[in-house]
Amino acid sequence: MITFETRPDTYHHWKLTVDGPIATLSMDVREDAGLSSDYRLKLNSYDLAVDIELADALQRLRFEHPEVHAVVVSSLKERIFCAGANIMMLRGSSHGAKVNFCKFTNETRLAMEDASAHSGLKFLAALNGICAGGGYELALACDEILLVDDGNSAVSLPEAPLLGVLPGTGGLTRLVDKRRVRRDLADYFSTLVEGVKGKRAVDWRLVDAVAPTSRFKDAVQARARALAATSDRPAGGPGITLNPLNPTVTESAVTYSAVALALHRDKRTAELTIHAPTGPQPSTPAAILAAGDQYWALRAFRELDDALLRLRVNEPEIGTVVIRADGEGDAVLAIDRTLVAHQSHWLVREIIHHMKRTLKRLDLTARSFFAFIEPGSAFAGSLFELALAADRSYMFHDDQEENVVALSPMNAGPLPMSNGLTRLQTRFLNQPEIVAGLLAHDGPFNAGDAEDAGLVTFAPDEIDWDDEVRLAVEARAAFSPDAMTGLEANLRFAGPETMETKIFGRLTAWQNWIFQRPNAVGAKGALQAYGQQGRPEFDWKRT
């Protein structure tokens, strides 16, 4: 079982140091501390274990170190920044493991860009040596890239020529879309095993600057200070501590304080339940700071995030997830009011962006989600985003009209999807008048109104409910899991595409295709042949 919680004092692969407004995140991968003993993580190559620590460090910088304004991403290994994803690990991984690995690393890279865009946390890639493949893709996710000019150190994307696969962690997309590297130069560069160094790397926009070895350290510090100066984060702390989640894990359940994941492996389904807050809640930034990681909006979404990650990697056969929100919808709406009122406070801002990233993680999880909205549920405001994120929602149509859903300002902008739109905007694509009308609605929607308004998919009454929801889940769980993944990947993201959706749509879909092709993963494919005797043997047919 893979778990995703860690903390800096137990990191194997990264060293996190904080010096006033500048943090340094140094890669120093321990060869023998990968997820499996089947491979050694040489030359700062990485596997999921390394990336889990990186994701943790990013999260802690946001919450625990508000005084940090810029992060230097570098390496403690001499003349090596990072060699990219470990090839032996990729070779030995199942298709699903490769896909999940790439998805998580993509989310982590995008979280860096999210921190830069929305949280005033800027990143400088300080490339002290060779920077290949996923190593360069990590650099591409930073705001600036500084490469040492030592006559040897180059940036490269050798995946296609060496391994017959794509740079799958956003590299191709970021080259042309983010850094505006000319497409023909990007084409040439992406077929060049040895990469590009020095002035040419600058001229082609592959890096922002180079500095000779003797001036590299000073240049890094100067650029880090300049980046830090652009930040709008607070001048000092304190931050809050992200403590362990400590879920209760049994054979068939993972139970947290506000989230519960129940697994029904025989039916290939799971139930994911989020509990609304109970009791008095902090309503000022000072009180939220004092509550720290126990504040419901942070705690519940950290738990949800962890549950989704566990589900992805540990329960591949569970294809359909029923989402419930239980408790008082009004309590969620009160939380939302507090969040919106204080969204300019650094911690509230972090909490909202964390909720946003967690909901994006759900959008990008290749499982079918059905929201069941039953009496006693709390699908209101930010928790109603779960119903909007679901592939379908079923709302129990009670005679008493007590079963309700509600919107809040949190549905109107703070929690956008990867496509840059809110879930309501995506649902009612290019129909802003409908979205505005729903947001202006005063009070909750009962089941009939919610169905009429298009806020839920179906609203069966008492006579039909049991059969209808049971059959819906059974039917879903019986379909080809691949067809459902493809269906959802296309229907969930209507509207504009962004660099983010391009990475998860176009780039990832092609990479997943290649990850199945004999030319890559067959016995004589490039990924298998690499480093072995003999060259790969290709089926030359172009597709």
Added chain:
Amino acid sequence: MITFETRPDTYHHWKLTVDGPIATLSMDVREDAGLSSDYRLKLNSYDLAVDIELADALQRLRFEHPEVHAVVVSSLKERIFCAGANIMMLRGSSHGAKVNFCKFTNETRLAMEDASAHSGLKFLAALNGICAGGGYELALACDEILLVDDGNSAVSLPEAPLLGVLPGTGGLTRLVDKRRVRRDLADYFSTLVEGVKGKRAVDWRLVDAVAPTSRFKDAVQARARALAATSDRPAGGPGITLNPLNPTVTESAVTYSAVALALHRDKRTAELTIHAPTGPQPSTPAAILAAGDQYWALRAFRELDDALLRLRVNEPEIGTVVIRADGEGDAVLAIDRTLVAHQSHWLVREIIHHMKRTLKRLDLTARSFFAFIEPGSAFAGSLFELALAADRSYMFHDDQEENVVALSPMNAGPLPMSNGLTRLQTRFLNQPEIVAGLLAHDGPFNAGDAEDAGLVTFAPDEIDWDDEVRLAVEARAAFSPDAMTGLEANLRFAGPETMETKIFGRLTAWQNWIFQRPNAVGAKGALQAYGQQGRPEFDWKRT
């Protein structure tokens, strides 16, 4: 060998009739006239042969029938509109054949939308009966969908639940992006084998209207007349005739009047040469009408289009194509001046849009293209788009500075890519000042200037040219063909995504992935199991 030329009087599967401003394109598939005798095209199901005729009919309506303002797409089979792509055909096709089939049918559907958006030719899908899968996807490509309300006829996308594959001809994308069907309803609909009919189909936006059998014919005529009334096409003809291209086909070459495709199968490369016009050219709409399909801009691009299609389906192992343009660049610039000056004339408009569609076909062809710009070449204006479309361009740097390239107003807008940008805008993404500066440049660019301006990738001199271009082609031809396909699909389309790029990027990439998965194409996969004894057996792991 598959060829793409046909004409209405030899159609097997469609009947094209023209009645004043309204044409009717009626599907009446001949079961035994598919590309292979391995399957029978029952219930108006289709294979590539059927779609080649449809593409031909669309082309002829644009050029031969300017008086047609609306097209009714219907069926001559009782109670059956179209059952979609033939399942036995899909089952028996290689992966590459499936992918090429879907790509061509996608291009044909997009050509309908192009005709509607840019050429005043509107489409009404008159669904006289069951309309399933690819049949509904054809309807989705029309401007309006009218469904008979006979208590039985439904629209459906049963691919995922029945066959374990996606509706791969744009269906999922058009549901949510074009018709703004709510994503949860789209999810439900796309898992419903029996589809949706009557009022619910209208309420969910799946069709625009329904009409009972007794009033169906009148309703079709009324809606067709209303659509025709929105057209800006001329009131009458004459059109021009699209005559056969009559290329000379040998074992290793396809040679047309203005285009030559030379095949080097041993090296897995081809040379594609376009000849600039020679001699006096028409410069008025009347003269262009008189020249008809012999006018260079139409003839050369029809030939180029045909060459690309033959290359795709008949030469799968040729991975790298060298593009040359020979002749006088000034002659191309003169053509461009004529086209731009008269672009509001219906025929000139059609010619320009045809050039645009052909260049898009090149962008979407999964082969590596290198443009070689040598002395005596004609990479100017609209032919320079070939160099911009290529993955790389190599320009011979001659001491005499006689080897030049040039831009024209045709590079400034009339020939956009699928992403909605010109190739110059895509090349210099979000740098409009660079694009404007290049377009304002007076006169041609010699090799040094073109390289400095970023218009070409490399400009080797006489000493380096031979080795550099030879090694570039050899290296390219040695890489994994799958990795190159994925690389190009990501690097060619920087910038915004459109419905069109989503169909070819996201949707197609996922479908290609599924087209390789054992859950679809394995011995017990859904595509294999359909219609056989027994149910499919799935590997339940979600990816």
